[in-house]
Amino acid sequence: MAKELALIGCGNMGTAMLKGIVGSGLVAAQDVTVADVSETSQQRLAGELGCQGTCDNSEAVAGAKSIIIAVKPQYLDGVVKAFAPSVDKDAVIISIAAGVSLERLEGLLGADHKIVRVMPNLAAMVGESMSALCPNDNVTEAEREGVHELFCAFGKAEFIPEHLMDAVVAVSGSAPAYVCLFIEAMADAAVIEGMPRAQAYAMAEQAVLGTAKYLQETGTHPAVLKDMVSSPAGTTIAAVAELERGGLRATVVDAMLACAERNRELA
Numbered sequence: 274m275a276k277e278l279a280l281i282g283c284g285n286m287g288t289a290m291l292k293g294i295v296g297s298g299l300v301a302a303q304d305v306t307v308a309d310v311s312e313t314s315q316q317r318l319a320g321e322l323g324c325q326g327t328c329d330n331s332e333a334v335a336g337a338k339s340i341i342i343a344v345k346p347q348y349l350d351g352v353v354k355a356f357a358p359s360v361d362k363d364a365v366i367i368s369i370a371a372g373v374s375l376e377r378l379e380g381l382l383g384a385d386h387k388i389v390r391v392m393p394n395l396a397a398m399v400g401e402s403m404s405a406l407c408p409n410d411n412v413t414e415a416e417r418e419g420v421h422e423l424f425c426a427f428g429k430a431e432f433i434p435e436h437l438m439d440a441v442v443a444v445s446g447s448a449p450a451y452v453c454l455f456i457e458a459m460a461d462a463a464v465i466e467g468m469p470r471a472q473a474y475a476m477a478e479q480a481v482l483g484t485a486k487y488l489q490e491t492g493t494h495p496a497v498l499k500d501m502v503s504s505p506a507g508t509t510i511a512a513v514a515e516l517e518r519g520g521l522r523a524t525v526v527d528a529m530l531a532c533a534e535r536n537r538e539l540a
C-alpha cells in the first residue's frame with residue numbers, strides 16, 4: 274500500500290480535496306490510498322486519480338504519514354475507533370468533521386497523537402475553499418506547514434484557535450448559503466427590470482466574484498471600494514441608501530451570530 278496520504282471517505286468533500294491535492298502535484302497519486310465503505314465510491318476515485326483504493330479503513334491508514342478523515346460526523350466515532358489501532362504513532366490525522374472537537378478526537382485516537390481539526394467549505398469543489406486549521410499541541414511546526422500546504426492545494430487556509438470555530442462556520446462554512454440569497458435577490462431585481470433569468474444570474478454571480486477578487490488582489494478595504502463606486506447623486510449610492518434603510522448590515526450580523534450560536538448548541 275502507498276503510504277504518504279490516506280483518505281477515509283470518498284464523498285463530496287473527500288473527492289474535492291483529493292482532486293486538488295493530487296491535481297496540484299503536491300502528493301503523487303501512487304502515494305495515496307483512498308478508502309470508503311462503498312466499493313463503487315473508492316474505486317471511482319482511485320480509478321480517476323490513479324491512486325490505490327480499498328474498503329478497509331485500517332489497511333488504508335496503516336503506515337500513512339497523513340490521514341484525512343472525511344466521513345459524516347455521525348459515523349466518525351465508529352470509523353475512528355475501528356482504525357485507530359492501525360494508525361502510525363507519528364501520523365498526522367486530519368478531521369474535517371463539522372462540530373467534532375480536538376478533545377473528542379483525542380479521546381478517540383489517544384491524546385498523544387498529532388491531530389488537526391479543519392473546517393473547509395463547499396468551494397473546495399472548485400478549488401476555492403476557505404479552510405480553517407486547528408492543530409493540537411503534538412503537531413510540529415513543519416507538520417503544521419505540511420497541512421497548510423495540503424489545504425492550499427484547493428483554496429486558501431488559515432490557522433485559528435479552536436474557540437473561533439463557531440465564527441468560522443458563520444463567516445465561511447455556512448456563507449455560501451447567504452451569498453446565494455444575495456445573488457438570487459440581485460438576479461430577481463434584474464428579471465423585474467426585464468432581463469432574461471439566465472443572464473441575470475450570470476451578471477449577479479460575476480459581480481460578486483469580481484468584487485471579491487478585486488478586494489483580495491488589491492487589498493482594498495471594502496468601505497473604500499464602496500466609496501469609490503458611489504458617485505455623488507449617482508445610482509450606486511441610491512442603492513446603498515436603500516440597503517441601509519432595510520438594515521442589511523445588522524441583518525447579516527444577526528444571521529451570523531445565530532449561525533455561530535447554533536453551531537455551539539450542536540457541538
Ligand SMILES: NC(=O)c1ccc[n+]([C@@H]2O[C@H](COP(=O)([O-])OP(=O)(O)OC[C@H]3O[C@@H](n4cnc5c(N)ncnc54)[C@H](OP(=O)(O)O)[C@@H]3O)[C@@H](O)[C@H]2O)c1
Nearest residue numbers: 282283284285286309310311343344345346370371393395
Ligand atoms: N459538504 C460540505 O460543504 C462540508 C464542509 C465542511 C466540512 N464538511 C465535513 O466533511 C465531512 C464529509 O462530508 P461530505 O459532504 O463529503 O459527506 P459525503 O458526501 O456523505 O461523504 C462521506 C463519505 O464517507 C463514506 N463513508 C461512510 N461510512 C464510512 C466508513 N465507515 N468508512 C469509510 N467511508 C465511509 C460515505 O459512503 P456512503 O455514501 O456509501 O455512505 C461517503 O462516500 C463531514 O464530516 C462534514 O461535516 C462538509
